[in-house]
Amino acid sequence: MGVHRCRRCEADSVIYMRQHRLALCDIHFMEWVEEMTLGFIRKHRMFEPEDRVLVAVSGGKDSLSLWRILLKLGYQADGLYVDLGIDEGGSYSKRSGEHAKKFAGEIPPEAKLHVLDLADIYGKTVPEMASRRKGGRRKLCSVCGLVKRHEMNRAARELGYTVLATGHNLDDEAAVLFGNVLRWEAEYLVRQSPVLPADDIGLVKRAKPLARFYERETAAYAIVGNIDYILDECPFSTGATSLRLKEVLNSMENSSPGTKLSFYFSFLRAKENNIFPGYDRPELSPCEKCGQATGAGGLCAFCRLI
Numbered sequence: 001m002g003v004h005r006c007r008r009c010e011a012d013s014v015i016y017m018r019q020h021r022l023a024l025c026d027i028h029f030m031e032w033v034e035e036m037t038l039g040f041i042r043k044h045r046m047f048e049p050e051d052r053v054l055v056a057v058s059g060g061k062d063s064l065s066l067w068r069i070l071l072k073l074g075y076q077a078d079g080l081y082v083d084l085g086i087d088e089g090g091s092y093s094k095r096s097g098e099h100a101k102k103f104a105g106e107i108p109p110e111a112k113l114h115v116l117d118l119a120d121i122y123g124k125t126v127p128e129m130a131s132r133r134k135g136g137r138r139k140l141c142s143v144c145g146l147v148k149r150h151e152m153n154r155a156a157r158e159l160g161y162t163v164l165a166t167g168h169n170l171d172d173e174a175a176v177l178f179g180n181v182l183r184w185e186a187e188y189l190v191r192q193s194p195v196l197p198a199d200d201i202g203l204v205k206r207a208k209p210l211a212r213f214y215e216r217e218t219a220a221y222a223i224v225g226n227i228d229y230i231l232d233e234c235p236f237s238t239g240a241t242s243l244r245l246k247e248v249l250n251s252m253e254n255s256s257p258g259t260k261l262s263f264y265f266s267f268l269r270a271k272e273n274n275i276f277p278g279y280d281r282p283e284l285s286p287c288e289k290c291g292q293a294t295g296a297g298g299l300c301a302f303c304r305l306i
């Protein structure tokens with residue numbers, strides 16, 4: 001990598017991003033990530049400085065970097081950690097929470113971390129919720145996703161935040177997009193977006209301000225920024241379909257740098273051009289118990305699970 005120099009200051013110790021043909025030193029890399037995030041937030045009208053943003057932090061590199069970046073950019077951003085109780089074996093949740101809390105201890109005092117413990121509130125951890133399901137055993141990952149979405153939204157609403165922000169990166173978004181395209185899931189494709197508006201039946205606005213960054217870019221940001229994040233992945237994620245989709249995209253990216261970014265950005269452009277006319281979101285009604293939107297009528301999937 002000795003041939004590259006920082007595009008902004010000519011320093012010769014750099015992070016080289018093949019996918020952008022861009023070399024930057026540590027300081028200018030961080031500056032670049034922050035500028036690009038600001039641009040992406042504004043382009044997609046994710047939030048304004050007056051908004052109260054709740055950042056869902058898992059203790060991982062993406063969400064902790066996101067929280068740091070939003071605070072640096074001057075947004076009002078608090079954190080939310082959901083303790084899922086995935087602790088058997090390697091104390092995954094416990095350790096994730098420790099990383100989130102440690103990070104929260106080092107940020108300006110006006111920002112705070114909310115912690116929500118499922119076992120305290122519902123008497124059950126995610127693995128327990130998943131194992132109690134009658135009928136075809138739904139995979140733990142889908143129960144976990146359902147519970148996280150519901151609880152993050154509930155917390156944001158009850159605590160008065162106007163936007164919920166998550167740390168999804170480009171690798172996540174491109175894999176979801178790829179999966180949706182393989183099955184031509186039009187309803188999912190119309191709704192896959194870096195920003196989703198609030199609806200009038202209880203969903204807060206959602207944003208993914210890091211969706212344009214490669215996973216290795218968010219990892220580099222966390223490392224250069226000395227963020228102490230949890231290195232492990234969830235023990236249940238191994239073998240998940242999303243990992244296989246990521247592998248395929250990675251192999252294409254290797255032979256053709258930039259593939260993931262252009263796949264995702266050309267999708268966003270196609271959506272701006274309304275490639276799926278006629279596909280509206282399904283009719284939703286409020287859940288009888290919690291008030292959050294459900295397509296099924298009666299109870300929402302979360303309240304049925306609980």
Ligand code: AMP
Nearest residue numbers: 056057058062063080081082166167168
């Ligand atoms: P994942 O679904 O695990 O890939 O995580 C995607 C995003 O969801 C992360 O970047 C976080 O913003 C958020 N998230 C995941 N797990 C948690 C958690 N336990 N508590 C709060 N936010 C989370």
Ligand code: ZN
Nearest residue numbers: 006009025028
């Ligand atoms: Zn530089």
Ligand code: ZN
Nearest residue numbers: 287290300303
């Ligand atoms: Zn409900």
